[in-house]
Each structure stands twice: as C-alpha cells, then as structure tokens.
Amino acid sequence: MERIELKILGISYNPLEGDAFALVLEQKDGPKRIPIVIGKAEAQSIQAKILSIVPPRPLTHDLLVSVFHRFGIFPDYVEIYNLEGGVFAAHIHLTGKDGTEQVLDARTSDAAALAIRVNCPIYTTRDILDRAGYIPDEDGVPVTRVDELPLDELPLERLEARLQQCIDDEDYERAAEIKKIIERKRQQS
Numbered sequence: 001m002e003r004i005e006l007k008i009l010g011i012s013y014n015p016l017e018g019d020a021f022a023l024v025l026e027q028k029d030g031p032k033r034i035p036i037v038i039g040k041a042e043a044q045s046i047q048a049k050i051l052s053i054v055p056p057r058p059l060t061h062d063l064l065v066s067v068f069h070r071f072g073i074f075p076d077y078v079e080i081y082n083l084e085g086g087v088f089a090a091h092i093h094l095t096g097k098d099g100t101e102q103v104l105d106a107r108t109s110d111a112a113a114l115a116i117r118v119n120c121p122i123y124t125t126r127d128i129l130d131r132a133g134y135i136p137d138e139d140g141v142p143v144t145r146v147d148e149l150p151l152d153e154l155p156l157e158r159l160e161a162r163l164q165q166c167i168d169d170e171d172y173e174r175a176a177e178i179k180k181i182i183e184r185k186r187q188q189s
Contacts, residue, residue, distance in 0.1 A: 001125055001126075002125065002126045003079070003123040003124070003125065004027060004028075004030075004123060004124050004125065004126060004129050005027075005028040005029070005121050005122070005123055006025040006026060006027060006028060006034065006080075006122045006123065006124055007025065007026055007028050007122070008023065008024075008025060008026075008046065008050070008112060008115075008116055008122070009024040009025060009026040009033060010024055010050065011023060011024070011043050011046060011047050011050075012024050012035065013043070020037060021037070021038050021039070021040060021042075021043035022035040022036060022037050022038065023035070023036045023038045023042075023043070023046060023108070023109060023112055024036075025112075025122065025124075027129065027133065031135045031136075032129055032133035032134060032135055033133060033134060033135075033136055034080075034124070034128075034129065034132045034133050034134075035132075036088050036108050036109065036112075037086075038108075038109035039109060041060075042107075042109035042110065042112075042113055043109075045059050045060070045061050045113045046109075046112060046113050046116060049061075049113070049116045049117055050116070051154070051155060051158065052155075052157075052158075053155055061110065061113040061114055061117055062117065064114060065114065065117050065118060068094070068118075071096075071097070072096065072097025073094050073095070073096055073097070073102075074094065074095045074096075074118075075092055075093070075094050075114060075115070075118045075120045076093045076094060076095055076101075076120060077093050077115075077120050077121045077122070077123060078090055078091070078092055078093070078106075078111040078112065078114070078115045078120060078121070078122045078123070079091045079093060079122075079123045079124070080108055080111075080122065080123070080124040080125075080128060081124075081125065081128075082128075083128045083131060083132055088108040088128075088132075089105070089108065090105075090106050090107065090108040090110075090111035090112075091103045091104065091105060091106065091111075092104045092106050092111050092114060151177070151178060151181050152181060156182065156185055156186070159178055159181060159182050159185070160182065162178050163175055163178045163179060163182065166178060
C-alpha cells in the first residue's frame with residue numbers, strides 16, 4: 001500500500017458554521033489538501049504548537065508526550081488509515097525502549113496534535129487522498145497560517161519579531177500598526 005506523506009498546513013476556522021474548525025493537511029510533494037473537521041480543544045492545541053505558545057500548565061497532548069518520553073516510548077509516525085462516512089481514523093505507530101513496536105488507535109486530530117509536538121511524519125493512503133483530497137483554486141482554503149494570523153491574535157514575542165522584520169524591510173506603515181498592537185497588549189497585561 002502506497003503511503004503519501006502529509007504536512008500540517010494550518011487550521012481553518014468558520015464562525016458561520018457553528019464555530020467549525022478544520023485541520024488542513026497538505027500533500028508533502030503534491031498539490032492536494034485534505035480538510036479534517038476537528039474540535040475546538042484540538043484546534044487550540046495544534047495552533048498553540050504552531051505558534052510556539054507555551055501554556056502555564058501542560059495541555060493534554062503535551063502531557064502525553066511527557067509520558068512517552070518518561071517511559072522511553074518513541075512515536076515513529078502517524079497514519080490516517082481509514083475514511084468512513086466522513087470520519088477519518090488514525091493510528092499512532094510507536095517504538096518502546098525495548099524495541100517493540102506498538103500501534104495505537106486515535107482520533108486524527110489527537111494524532112496530528114501529537115505528531116506536531118514530536119516532529120514525526122503523518123501519512124495517508126492514495127485512496128484516502130483521492131477521495132478526500134482536493135486541489136485548491138487560486139484563492140485556496142481560508143487557512144490560518146502562522147504568517148497570516150490577525151495581528152491581535154499573535155503572542156507578544158511574535159509581534160516583536162514581526163515589528164523588527166518590518167523595520168528591516170523598511171515597511172514603516174506596517175511597523176507602526178504592529179507597534180500600536182504591542183503597546184495595547186502591554187497595557188492589558
């Protein structure tokens with residue numbers, strides 16, 4: 001069975017569809033994308049990792065990674081292996097410290113949240129990619145990418161990095177806009 005590697009493109013959010021979130025995966029060496037409807041908690045967990053936000057207490061997925069590390073378990077890869085009735089199913093492939101291999105059944109959103117934390121690949125089958133994948137038009141899907149998030153949603157560290165980049169690029173109008181947001185966030189803290 002041919003495995004196709006995917007990468008996490010980002011999170012899509014649609015407030016008009018009852019606060020619906022979708023994890024958007026993109027074929028690593030190809031044009032197709034797969035949207036997977038996920039819950040708010042999983043979307044926040046994935047987005048927190050994308051944005052390098054460290055919460056004051058570990059999120060569930062961070063806790064799972066800590067348990068894996070503590071007990072010498074290494075996630076090798078995630079495999080989205082089934083699609084039935086619009087519901088994706090995933091396996092997490094692991095290797096124990098004694099070399100034994102294990103496979104855990106998981107929700108795709110949880111498997112992806114784990115994969116992004118341990119930097120392990122995500123695979124799917126050609127059949128699933130053909131059935132659920134699409135090639136975006138010029139406008140693509142409205143995906144919340146790290147570099148396209150509304151400035152108000154970025155953490156202070158990211159805003160400061162963006163400010164410096166705008167100054168370096170001599171984009172002073174954008175720099176002024178970012179500086180106002182930084183000042184407002186500092187006043188709110």
